[in-house]
Amino acid sequence: MDSLPNGNAVYSPPRQSSMTLVIVWGAVAVSALFHILATLGASLHVGRLSVVPTYDDVAYLVDGLHRLKAFDEAGFRGLFRSLAIEPAHAPLTTITATIGFALTPGSSIGTYALGGVWVILFLALAAILL
Numbered sequence: 001m002d003s004l005p006n007g008n009a010v011y012s013p014p015r016q017s018s019m020t021l022v023i024v025w026g027a028v029a030v031s032a033l034f035h036i037l038a039t040l041g042a043s044l045h046v047g048r049l050s051v052v053p054t055y056d057d058v059a060y061l062v063d064g065l066h067r068l069k070a071f072d073e074a075g076f077r078g079l080f081r082s083l084a085i086e087p088a089h090a091p092l093t094t095i096t097a098t099i100g101f102a103l104t105p106g107s108s109i110g111t112y113a114l115g116g117v118w119v120i121l122f123l124a125l126a127a128i129l130l
């Protein structure tokens with residue numbers, strides 16, 4: 001407990017030791033690495049995709065392609081206009097698909113690879129909350 005100049009006590013939360021932070025962030029790194037290696041291993045073993053994209057995946061991929069086309073034609077203004085005129089059903093998934101197609105033109109691998117970013121962000125958030 002710290003005290004104010006007037007003598008009143010102020011609660012200050014206990015600080016985490018640096019060893020605890022190393023363990024937590026190490027667990028995040030190992031979990032993310034495991035996810036990435038398991039996904040790549042399954043992809044190499046089974047093939048590009050183990051099943052054809054389901055209806056939802058196809059809808060998000062097509063929506064991502066439409067947003068990328070709007071971006072190619074009119075830049076950010078066209079992208080924002082397309083989002084305002086036709087709001088995305090799942091905005092984060094649509095933006096992920098759009099960025100994935102922009103990074104890997106002609107292939108859907110970028111959209112699926114960016115899905116790993118959500119895993120890493122989730123694990124990092126879990127580590128922060130611990």
